[in-house]
Amino acid sequence: MSVLKQKEFAIILFVVPLLFILFNFYTGIAGPQATELINWGAYLWNFSMIIGTYSMFRKHLLTITERQKDWPYSVIMFVSFFVYFITGYIHTPTFQWIMDYVQTPIMMTIWVGAFTTFTMVFRGARTRNWLGVLLLLSTVLTVLRMAPIGEAIWGGFPIIGLWINDVPNVAVMRAITIGMGIGLLATMTREILGKETHYLGE
Amino acid sequence: MSDFIGSLVFVSIILIIWTIFYRENPFYKAISSMSVGLMLAFWLKGGLDTLYKDVIKPAMGLEPARLAVLIIGLFIFMRFYSDLEFVSKWPIAILAGVGTAIASKGAVSAMILSQIAAGSFVGADLLTNINNLLIWIGTIATTVYFLFSFERGPILGTVSKVGQVYMMLAFGVVFGMSVYGSSVLTQMTYLLDYPGYIATAVAILVIIADIVLRMRRKAPESS
């Protein structure tokens, strides 16, 4: 029993599926079993999500019972959760109504995508050195390439903009992609050798 | 009828969330905590439906593999029994193992090898040759910039500087694209459409009233 308690056993549970899937990828042997293991990744992720939801409920329940700061908002959170979750199974038209007219505007608007970009541009587009100037120049040229008005102002913008996208951008994205690929392999190796076990919470 | 109310709710939610740009207010906090509840329910329902469909139903049919993953999945709830706490780490270990394997198996061919297949600088027309040459130089310079365990001498220093110039141009493209694309426009069409503009008009009045109130409250203090 004590063997199971050891950290090493959990590392074995990490390494064995990993090596098995790689073995199948390179040799094509035991395909169905590898597929099953890949699907296990998705199913176990569901269970870990349930744990995350439970620990979040415990926190909000604590906020309510002890009347901590902002406890009415936790009540709103619970009410909206139960209403939405239960109608999902009992009364689908209401679920669909909530999805169309309540959840979608929240998901679309809470992003405030444009606003964050414009505040960032207003607050942060400060060029600290000549490299910053280069970055902003390339930003402006790309914006003028993409917006139809850029072409209306001067025919050259789309050509320059496209060149910046097709040459320097390709070169840098290629180098960074290679770097990320190598980084991924390095981490996989460290995890196989058991040197990195943050997934166990150390 | 439900569309009319629905559109009004749709637009008023957008307006309530936009009030955060005016100033912090309880309505925004209410919507944000409601979004927490709705998202949790949404994800949980999606997850549970799939779990039932792909794991619980086959496990009932005594399909061995799905029965095994159901049991291992339930181990995760052992976290709350202190003596069995180590068992709860097993599903997370398998999960992380499969996740890393999936990512690494495709990494070599898609992220490394297919990127190395360089374009040729001979034949074809002159422009593509120059462009391919510039891409090739840029890739090498940027990769040299990301070498960390070498002293940056004069040669490596200048090559890294060339890499930095390339990177600034490339990051400018990525940043420019995000400045260009935005989702506000979709919302605007709903705000100015049939039922929506009623709520928009009301919102504008509320904000103006709030500004006037706060100006009057500030005015007596300073005079």
Added chain:
Amino acid sequence: MSGKKWYHLSMDAQDSLVYLFVILLCGVPVIRPLGLPLAINESTTHFYETLNNIPEGSTILWNEGYMVQSYVSGSEIAFYRLFFDLMRENDVKVIFVSSCVDGPLGGAMIQKMLDAGVDKTDTVYGRDYVNLGWLPGFEAVLAAIAQDIQSVTEEDAYGTPVSDIEMMQGLTTDDLYLLGFSCGVSVDPWMRQWGPLGKPILMVGGESLIAQAMGYINAGTVEAYLNGGRGMAEFEKVYGFYTLQTAIMDSVNLMSLYGIALIILSNVLFGKKKG
């Protein structure tokens, strides 16, 4: 307000003004569209031709994962309609599946497109197209698709077991002629899982995701792509079916100029403060 000039607004007030202008500039074209001509990029026409050149009777897979805007504004309707045209003309079969990071909204997007967006005359569910709905696990689902299409899920979005669906009988991943996806996040997972298959891949992504994926596009892993909102508006023009996306292109012009003006303004202010 002694000593403080009227334009020395608080930081919050300045930001509110910036946002007010964003809202106003977005509103103007909705009321009075500019109607500037939209040039068609070569990548969009290549995307259109690739879809049209799909051989008779082959099966393709579409992985839906675009952002929530497309659920509301239906910006993807154009190529969904083209899928159904291909079903009628070339007897092409399409598998719709979503593993998008926005959660079950991916399944809702496909469902909304199938209900209201497309023209389903004489196409039969189960024979011409199948909807597997939303599946959790993101890259794990992409890996399962690449490994074996039959194992992706037990039942489709409506509860019928995959083994009973006519077009899925005996279908393997190798039979899939083409894989397409729309993404709201970076494209590396799709490239890693589908790249090694060597099949043509179609991509629809947000503008800056495309800029980031230029390495893969230049290397040929991606066959053709639509460049975000603008790409979809161009595709609508090529295909000849217009939605909100084309109207949005007008407002984008003003927003872009506004963005550039802000860049210049913030640098001038920063220069003055530093000077």
Added chain:
Amino acid sequence: MILEGLRFDLIILLVNVALIYFFMRKAEGGKLPYIRPVPFIEELDSIVGRAAEMGRPIHFSTGYGGLHDEWAVMCVAGLALLSKVAELCGKYRVWLQFTCFRGYLVPIGQDLLKTGYEKGGNPDMYSPDMVSYVGEDQTAYVAFIMDYFMSERPAVAMMFGAIQAEMNHHLMMSARVGAVCCAGTPRLYYQGKMALMADFALLGEELYVAGASITKDPVHMGSIEAEDWSKIIVLALLLIAAIAVNIGMPQLFTGLMGW
């Protein structure tokens, strides 16, 4: 045995694995490699010190990616930085708020923070409420971050790891609240915004290097040196492929890949 077209693929994988194993063994044997200094790590002490003077909390987040997906790599480096910042916060008695996105990061975060505050010398200051989790969805996560910045007005805002769109809100709210903004992610999409906006930006793999130079962990230091040599091999392949194509042997490299 090995499938057609994957043999060269496997060779590259095994070469990388061998390099990492060799350099890790070398580093663990005591010969730590020379790592170019990362400016952000030197400043970390003064950043936390400034937060202590202003008496306002530090907000830390590892962003959207967790330990179960291919972003585990970045989240791990983010957690390494978190443990160092927690130690410094323990030393300077600063409240460190860690917002995590995945359920399983809550226990991991609490463990890291507790050990950090103990090492810093103020174990009494640690409380489990320092770790906040608002569900698996980005929308709620982003809403929480905006709420937190508006109400708590942190002195320093740090975001390291696999960050998605919440980088926008992080940069925006840091600029609005006037917090010292530190950000680092290897994800391509945000390099431009970070390079322009953040006071301290870790571009590309610098996040991994920062994580390693903090922990001085021979494993990470060794693998950074190994990765450098892998990049040099890739540069060599790039050179050979380009030369081969241009002296009239275009089949050399593509043939090798299809072998």
